[in-house]
Amino acid sequence: MPTYDYPRAALAVDCVIFGFDGKVLHVLLTQRTTPPFVGAWALPGTYLHENENLESAALRALESKAGLKNAFLEQLYTFGAPTRDPRERIVSVAYYALISTDRWQRTGKPAPGAAWFPVATRPDLAFDHESILTVALERLRAKVRYAPIGFELLPAKFTLGQLQSLYEAILGAPLDKRNFRKKILATGILERLDERTQGASHRPAQFYRFDSKAYKKFCQAGFNFEV
C-alpha cells in the first residue's frame, strides 16, 4: 500500500454527457447505490487509474457507466473545493461529451443504473454536480456559436430542420428558418446528399452531412460561425 509524506487528494473524472432526441437536450445521469447520496442522481465518473491519461479515464467512465464509445469529449474544468465530497478530499476533472442521436437511440437504455434526463427537468444532483452541469451548459452554448460541435449531437446524415432544432434547444431561443439556412449553407461545411426523408406526413426533407474537409478549409480561411 502506497504511503506518502503528505496527505493527497484523490483524483477523479466526471462526465457531463449530452444527447439530443430531436427536440430537447438530454443529459445522462447515474443513480448512486453507495453512500454518500444513496439514491440521488449524479454525473457518471470514475477514479483516475495509475498511468492513465485524464481523457482516457473520462472515456472509460463513458463506456463503463454509460455504455458509450467514441464520443466527442473535451475537458471542461477542474473542481477542487476541499469539502465537495463529504468522505474525503476528491478533486474532479470534469469533461463533457456529446453523443449523436443515432448512438443515443441505439443505447435507448444506456447502462443499468443510468438514465437520460431532459436537461430542463433533471433531478437534483449529488455533490457539486449541479455546478459542473451549469458550467458544461455554458460551455456548450458558447462553443456551439463558433465551432461546429453541434454536429456531434446529430446522426451522420440529418436535415436542416433537425440541425436548427438542435441549435434552438442548446441556445434556448427560436431562430429564423431562412436566415439559419442561409448562414449555415454559406459556410460550405454541409454536403447535400441525394437522399430525402421518407414516410413523414409532410414534404420530405433533404439530407445533409457535415463535411469536415470543407470545415478545415473554412477554419483556415478565417472562421466565422455565429449562428
Added chain:
Amino acid sequence: MPTYDYPRAALAVDCVIFGFDGKVLHVLLTQRTTPPFVGAWALPGTYLHENENLESAALRALESKAGLKNAFLEQLYTFGAPTRDPRERIVSVAYYALISTDRWQRTGKPAPGAAWFPVATRPDLAFDHESILTVALERLRAKVRYAPIGFELLPAKFTLGQLQSLYEAILGAPLDKRNFRKKILATGILERLDERTQGASHRPAQFYRFDSKAYKKFCQAGFNFEV
C-alpha cells in the same frame, strides 16, 4: 504518514503569469534549483495543500514564487499525462494570471530566482510547460476579444494608445487606430478622466479608466466586444 489503498497522483498548480510593459507581452518564469531540469526555466507552481482550494494554491504560488498579490486569475486547463513529470505522477491544474503594468513595475525584480521574459523570446521551458504556455496564450487571445480582461494588464488609468498597443501585443497584429477608438469608446466601458500625460515630446494623451459598472450594464445589454 498517510497511506492509501491505491497509488495517488500528486496534485500541483502552475501559473502562467502575464505582464505588459507597454510594448511587449511578458511571462514570469522561475529558474529551477532542484532536479529535475536544474537550471531550466519553468512556470511558477506549487503543490496543493490539504484543505486548500485550487485557486488559493494558485494565489499562494503567485505570492511566494513571484511576490505578487491580487492578480486577475482564472483556471486554464488540467494537465495530467502520466509521464509529464519524470519523478512521479503529478497532475497539474494550470491557471493564468494578469498583472497590471503598475504592479509589474513596482515588482521590477519579482522574487529571487524569478524573472520576466518577453513571450516571443522566452527560453525553453521545463516539463510540459511549453504546452501550458501555448494553451494560455490561445486563451488570452481568444478571451481578450470578447471580454475586457485586457484592462487587467494596464494601470488603473491609461491612454487609448496604451490600450491599443496592448491589444496589438496580445493579438500579434496591428489595429486601425480610428476604428479601435471608435469601437472601444462605443462600448461605454471607458471613463474619460480630467487628466493627460505629461512630459512626452509630443501631444499629451487623455487618460481613461475602466468603468466596471458600465461594463456590467453593457454585458446585460447583450455583450459585444470584438476588437
Added chain:
DNA sequence: ACAAAAGTGTTGAAGATACACCCATGA
C-alpha cells in the same frame, strides 16, 4: 523647424435582420 504620438469622419461594402407564402406528403 522637426520629430513623435494624439486625435478626428466619411464612405462603400458586407453582413444581419425581418418577414410570408407555396410545396410535397400521409392521413
Added chain:
DNA sequence: TCATGGGTGTATCTTCAACACTTTTGT
C-alpha cells in the same frame, strides 16, 4: 382536403473596413 413541416428571396438596416491629415508638445 387538411395538417404538417420543408423550402425559398428581398428590402432595409446595421456594422465593419479602409483610409489621411491636423494638433500638441519637447527638443
